[in-house]
Amino acid sequence: MPRSLEKIMELIKMETEYAIEVENLVKKYGDFTAVKGISFKVKKGEIFAFLGPNGAGKTTTVHVLTTLLRPNEGRAVVAGHDVVKEPVEVRRKIGIVFQDPSTDRELTAYENMYIHGRIYGYSGDELKAKIEKMLRFVELWEFKDRPVKFFSGGMQRRLEIARSLLHEPEILFLDEPTIGLDPQTRAHIWEYIKAMREEHSMTIFLTTHYMDEAEQLADRIAIMDHGKIIAEGTADELKKLIGNDVIYVRMDEPKEGIKCLNAEFIRGCRIMPDGRVRLDVQNAAEAMPKLFELAQKNGLKILEVTYHRPTLNDVFLHLTGREIRDEGRERKVARMIMRARMRR
Amino acid sequence: MMVFSTMIYREMKRFMHSKARVIGSLVNPIIWLVLFGKGWSGAFNFPGASMIFGGVDYMTYLVPGIVAMTVFNMSFIQGITIIWDKQFGFIKEILVAPASREEAILGRITGGAITAMIQGVIILALSFFITSSLKLSGVIPTLGLSFIVGLAVAGMGVAIAMRMGSMEGFQMIMTMIMLPMTFLSGAFYPVKTMPNWMQWLAKVNPLTYAVDGSRYYLSGIAPTFSLTTDWIVLSGLAVIFMGIAVIEFRKATID
Numbered sequence: 001m002p003r004s005l006e007k008i009m010e011l012i013k014m015e016t017e018y019a020i021e022v023e024n025l026v027k028k029y030g031d032f033t034a035v036k037g038i039s040f041k042v043k044k045g046e047i048f049a050f051l052g053p054n055g056a057g058k059t060t061t062v063h064v065l066t067t068l069l070r071p072n073e074g075r076a077v078v079a080g081h082d083v084v085k086e087p088v089e090v091r092r093k094i095g096i097v098f099q100d101p102s103t104d105r106e107l108t109a110y111e112n113m114y115i116h117g118r119i120y121g122y123s124g125d126e127l128k129a130k131i132e133k134m135l136r137f138v139e140l141w142e143f144k145d146r147p148v149k150f151f152s153g154g155m156q157r158r159l160e161i162a163r164s165l166l167h168e169p170e171i172l173f174l175d176e177p178t179i180g181l182d183p184q185t186r187a188h189i190w191e192y193i194k195a196m197r198e199e200h201s202m203t204i205f206l207t208t209h210y211m212d213e214a215e216q217l218a219d220r221i222a223i224m225d226h227g228k229i230i231a232e233g234t235a236d237e238l239k240k241l242i243g244n245d246v247i248y249v250r251m252d253e254p255k256e257g258i259k260c261l262n263a264e265f266i267r268g269c270r271i272m273p274d275g276r277v278r279l280d281v282q283n284a285a286e287a288m289p290k291l292f293e294l295a296q297k298n299g300l301k302i303l304e305v306t307y308h309r310p311t312l313n314d315v316f317l318h319l320t321g322r323e324i325r326d327e328g329r330e331r332k333v334a335r336m337i338m339r340a341r342m343r344r
Numbered sequence: 345m346m347v348f349s350t351m352i353y354r355e356m357k358r359f360m361h362s363k364a365r366v367i368g369s370l371v372n373p374i375i376w377l378v379l380f381g382k383g384w385s386g387a388f389n390f391p392g393a394s395m396i397f398g399g400v401d402y403m404t405y406l407v408p409g410i411v412a413m414t415v416f417n418m419s420f421i422q423g424i425t426i427i428w429d430k431q432f433g434f435i436k437e438i439l440v441a442p443a444s445r446e447e448a449i450l451g452r453i454t455g456g457a458i459t460a461m462i463q464g465v466i467i468l469a470l471s472f473f474i475t476s477s478l479k480l481s482g483v484i485p486t487l488g489l490s491f492i493v494g495l496a497v498a499g500m501g502v503a504i505a506m507r508m509g510s511m512e513g514f515q516m517i518m519t520m521i522m523l524p525m526t527f528l529s530g531a532f533y534p535v536k537t538m539p540n541w542m543q544w545l546a547k548v549n550p551l552t553y554a555v556d557g558s559r560y561y562l563s564g565i566a567p568t569f570s571l572t573t574d575w576i577v578l579s580g581l582a583v584i585f586m587g588i589a590v591i592e593f594r595k596a597t598i599d
Binding site for chain 2: 105118119120
C-alpha cells in the first residue's frame with residue numbers, strides 16, 4: 001500500500017513537473033510524414049527550443065501541440081491535458097505567436113488586442129487594464145491607435161507577443177519569433193522573451209532555425225531534422241557531442257583531390273562544400289602543430305587555417321552533414337516576397 | 345454570445361477603417377444608377393412605356409434593383425474576404441482560442457451582412473435625390489429584406505471561400521456568379537418579358553426574390569411572386585447557406 005501510494009505521488013509529481021509531454025508523435029500529410037515519432041518533455045518554467053532547418057517538422061509539431069492539427073499516432077499532453085481528447089482545455093492554457101503574421105492589418109493595435117481579449121472571454125475595465133499593461137510591456141502603448149499596416153515588422157511581432165500574453169497563458173508557443181527581422185530588432189524581441197519568462201514565470205516553447213536564438217534563449221534545445229529529434233540537451237551538452245574545437249583547413253589541392261585527414265588527435269573530419277576540410281579536435285591550439293606536421297608528412301600544402309569554438313551549427317553539421325542554413329534560405333526569401341505580394 | 349458579437353464588432357471596425365474602399369465600391373452602383381438609369385429613362389420616355397415597368401418610370405423601377413444588387417455584391421465580397429483571414433492567420437487565431445467556432449463564423453457572416461446592408465442604405469439614400477417617386481415607407485422593410493439577403497449571400501461567399509482556399513479563383517468566381525445573377529434578377533428589366541429559359545433561371549436565382557420584394561416596398565409595384573414567397577425563399581436560403589458555411593468552417597483545420 002505505501003509503495004503504490006508512493007508511486008501515485010511520483011506520478012502526480014511528474015504530472016506537475018512537465019508543461020509538455022510528447023510520446024511517439026507522428027503527423028502525416030498524405031504520403032508525406034512530417035513528424036516521424038518524436039518524444040520529448042518540457043519542464044514547467046523553462047524555455048525549450050526546437051532548432052532545425054525549414055521543413056524539419058517544427059511548425060507541424062507546434063500545430064499539433066496547439067490543437068490545430070490532429071496527430072496520426074502518439075500522444076501529446078499540454079498543460080496537463082491531452083491535445084486530442086481535451087483540446088478546449090489546452091486552448092484555454094496556451095498562447096501562440098504564429099510564424100506568419102496574423103494580425104488584422106486594417107485595425108489598430110488596440111482593436112487587435114480588444115478583439116483577442118473578447119474572444120478569450122474578457123471584457124470591460126479588466127480587459128482595458130490588461131490591454132494597457134501588455135501594450136506598455138512591448139512599448140507599443142503610444143502607437144495603440146495606429147492601424148497595424150503602418151507598423152514595422154518588429155512592431156507587428158511585438159504586438160503579436162503582447163496579444164499572445166493577454167490571456168495569461170501557462171505555456172507560450174513562439175514559432176520562429178524573429179523570422180525575417182533585422183539583427184537589432186531580433187535582439188530586442190529576445191529581451192522581451194527573457195523578460196516575459198521572468199515576469200510571468202511561464203513555460204516557453206520556441207521553434208527557430210537561428211542557432212544564436214536557440215543559444216541565447218533556450219534552457220534546453222532539441223535539434224530536429226527530417227521529422228526527427230536527433231539530439232537534445234543544453235547548448236553546452238550539445239556542443240560536447242563534438243570535440244571541443246573546430247578547425248577549418250584550406251589546402252592547395254583541386255577539389256576532387258581533397259581527402260579527409262586521419263590521426264589520433266582528430267575526432268571527426270568532414271569535407272565542406274566549398275572545399276575546406278573541417279576537423280573536430282579537443283584543443284585547437286595543441287592540434288594545430290600536429291596538423292602541420294601531418295600535412296607535411298603527407299605532402300599537402302595548407303593555404304589557410306581557421307578555428308573556432310563549436311557552435312550549434314557545428315553540432316548540426318556533425319550530426320547531419322549539412323548546415324542548418326543550407327536549405328531553405330532562398331525558399332524562405334521567396335516565401336517572404338510572396339507574402340508581401342499577397343498583402344497588397 | 346461574446347464571440348459572436350466580437351466578430352460583428354470586428355467587421356464594423358474593418359468597415360469603418362476602409363472608407364476609401366467602401367467609397368470605391370459604391371462607384372459601381374452609382375454608375376449603374378446614374379449613367380445606365382438616366383440613359384434608359386430618356387429612351388423609355390414615350391407614352392405607355394411605364395406599362396412595361398409596372399406603371400412607374402424607369403428610374404423608379406431601377407432603384408430597388410440597384411439597391412438589391414449592391415447588397416448582393418457587397419455581402420458576397422464580404423463573405424469571400426474570409427480567404428484573407430485564412431491566409432493572414434486570423435482563422436488560426438480563432439482555432440487556437442477556447443471559443444465556439446460556430447459562433448465565430450456566424451458572427452463573421454452577420455457582420456458582413458450588416459456592412460453590406462449599410463452600403464445598400466447609402467445607395468438608397470442617394471436614389472432619393474435622383475428620383476422623387478420612391479416610397480419612404482418602404483425603406484425599413486427593404487432594409488430587413490436586404491439584411492436577410494446579406495446573410496444568405498455572405499453565407500454563400502464564406503462557404504465558397506472555405507472551399508476555394510486561395511485568392512486565385514476569386515476573380516473568376518466573381519464574374520461567373522455575380523454578373524449573370526444580377527442580369528437574371530429582374531433588376532434591369534422585368535422577369536415576365538424574359539425568354540422562357542431565362543425566366544426559369546431567374547426563378548432559381550435568390551436575387552430575383554430580393555429585387556421583387558424591394559420593388560414592391562420602394563416603388564409600389566405588385567410583386568411577381570408574393571411577398572410571403574420572397575421572405576420565405578430568402579430566409580430559407582439564409583439558413584441553408586449559413587448552415588453550409590458552418591459545416592465548411594468546421595472542416596477547416598489547416599491540414
